[in-house]
Amino acid sequence: PPLYMQRYQFVIDYVKTYRPKKVIDFGCAECCLLKKLKFHRNGIQLLVGVDINSVVLLKRMHMLAPLISDYLQPSDGPLTIELYQGSVTEREPCTRGFDLVTCVELIEHLELVEVASFSEVVFGYMSPGAVIVSTPNVEFNPLLPGLKGFRNYDHKFEWTRAEFQTWAHKVCRDYGYSVHFTGVGEAVGHWREVGFCTQIAVFQRNFHGSMSNAERLEPSVYRLMYKVVY
Ligand code: SAM
Numbered sequence: 001p002p003l004y005m006q007r008y009q010f011v012i013d014y015v016k017t018y019r020p021k022k023v024i025d026f027g028c029a030e031c032c033l034l035k036k037l038k039f040h041r042n043g044i045q046l047l048v049g050v051d052i053n054s055v056v057l058l059k060r061m062h063m064l065a066p067l068i069s070d071y072l073q074p075s076d077g078p079l080t081i082e083l084y085q086g087s088v089t090e091r092e093p094c095t096r097g098f099d100l101v102t103c104v105e106l107i108e109h110l111e112l113v114e115v116a117s118f119s120e121v122v123f124g125y126m127s128p129g130a131v132i133v134s135t136p137n138v139e140f141n142p143l144l145p146g147l148k149g150f151r152n153y154d155h156k157f158e159w160t161r162a163e164f165q166t167w168a169h170k171v172c173r174d175y176g177y178s179v180h181f182t183g184v185g186e187a188v189g190h191w192r193e194v195g196f197c198t199q200i201a202v203f204q205r206n207f208h209g210s211m212s213n214a215e216r217l218e219p220s221v222y223r224l225m226y227k228v229v230y
Pocket of ligand 1: 106
């Protein structure tokens with residue numbers, strides 16, 4: 001399967017294993033991952049997507065609308081889906097108390113100073129139970145045919161494994177998380193040494209208590225674009 005599907009599948013497998021109830025996807029763009037998670041719910045009760053770009057959000061958000069089959073085969077309890085226009089560098093009270101935050105191919109679109117705010121907001125302020133961050137591994141780039149420079153014109157940086165791990169370990173020290181590294185898209189033969197095409201860090205909060213607030217707060221910074229309960 002193509003690389004982006006492998007990234008989504010990684011998150012789906014994680015959800016299947018750890019069964020988070022509240023999941024938020026930052027940089028959700030056209031909501032492809034959200035749509036897959038809606039299908040592979042595994043007990044998810046609240047699914048939130050956030051993107052800074054309202055135009056991409058609006059494009060395909062109707063895909064999240066309930067299908068007839070969702071009513072014919074009622075699954076595990078009600079599901080709420082919310083989409084917001086907002087930035088991961090801003091503190092939004094209604095993003096606290098989540099079990100899982102996913103950031104698939106998001107951080108490389110931030111300026112490095114914004115990555116610092118991102119770390120503070122996501123790990124320090126939101127303090128979710130777990131965070132999955134994926135980003136290109138620049139060491140793999142020589143294997144991509146015809147590539148000059150970064151993989152996408154909008155990338156502000158692409159990190160080596162060492163750079164990604166240095167950032168992740170600092171986040172763990174600063175905010176009380178543990179991390180392990182993996183990835184998707186592997187080369188063959190001796191090229192395996194360059195690592196995965198997409199590098200992934202999976203963070204787990206060291207404090208295990210639940211921080212879930214029962215009541216759903218109204219957004220105060222983000223703009224609600226779409227909401228469906230079923
Ligand atoms: N996660 C999706 C996926 O894997 O298919 C899309 C990733 S796309 C390469 C990066 C997305 O991050 C874009 O939709 C962009 O608008 C969004 N983005 C960039 N900066 C952001 C920010 N500060 N806060 C929230 N989203 C942001």
